[in-house]
Amino acid sequence: MAGNIIPAIATTNAIIAGLIVLQALHLLHGAYDALVWPFLTAKPNKPITGSQLPPPNPECGACSDTYTIVRCNPKEVTLGELVSKALEHTIIGDGADDALDVTEVSVYEAGRLLADPDFESNLDKTLADLGCEQGKFLSLVDEDERWNTLTVAICSLPLVSSSSSSMPNAGTIRESEKASQLLLPTSRPRLKPKFKPAAPPTVNMEVDRTTLKRKHNPEETTTLEGEDGPVRKKIKPNSRLPSASPSKAQRLEEEGLVLLEDDVIILD
Numbered sequence: 001m002a003g004n005i006i007p008a009i010a011t012t013n014a015i016i017a018g019l020i021v022l023q024a025l026h027l028l029h030g031a032y033d034a035l036v037w038p039f040l041t042a043k044p045n046k047p048i049t050g051s052q053l054p055p056p057n058p059e060c061g062a063c064s065d066t067y068t069i070v071r072c073n074p075k076e077v078t079l080g081e082l083v084s085k086a087l088e089h090t091i092i093g094d095g096a097d098d099a100l101d102v103t104e105v106s107v108y109e110a111g112r113l114l115a116d117p118d119f120e121s122n123l124d125k126t127l128a129d130l131g132c133e134q135g136k137f138l139s140l141v142d143e144d145e146r147w148n149t150l151t152v153a154i155c156s157l158p159l160v161s162s163s164s165s166s167m168p169n170a171g172t173i174r175e176s177e178k179a180s181q182l183l184l185p186t187s188r189p190r191l192k193p194k195f196k197p198a199a200p201p202t203v204n205m206e207v208d209r210t211t212l213k214r215k216h217n218p219e220e221t222t223t224l225e226g227e228d229g230p231v232r233k234k235i236k237p238n239s240r241l242p243s244a245s246p247s248k249a250q251r252l253e254e255e256g257l258v259l260l261e262d263d264v265i266i267l268d
Contacts, residue, residue: 065149071157071183074133080123086152091190108139147191
């Protein structure tokens, strides 16, 4: 048995690595519809199978966010500049009324609150002072919960060719490079309306008690003459007799028997 362990582990690792590479090729080619979840089975005729990926969950915290990339110099760009430029570059809704500004969003970095409408002291600080270097992600959350979260990835600026120093207008190029410390992507991201699950149907717990009251049926009551006057008594349905139990003599008479004074029963 010990001699079969190493070949089994090597074979399994090779199969799994091959499946991962196949899925990575789909990602590199942008064929997201071809992605599957492969897994091994115990069936000898079909050892490898898979299933299609489910659609994104609108309630998922990762799938619902909108992602964008911003190239900047963290030592020169402030938090307020990055947030305002990112919001201006993002397509939000259909008109100007749907636009967001710095005062309407909260800024988080890995669960750390950097700014919100009531906390604006960090907007004038540079990203480097706040510890937001290259490779960090900033989350811009709408305070009114109308739009999904905009996640901004901070990336490095593109490298500048050294041949530009030999050009006659190298000083002008350096000044423009110094002024452009924040570069936005060519494609504009679009924020999606925040997904709100449908409210469960409300159940009316109020009961109309008038419908629970039993209606009066005059056939179910009878009027008897008593010592204190007429008395109404309830009788059984489909019966004209009072609801009282008959006496022993009455029951015997109904059965065709007669009960005498000395408790002698005479057959009719």
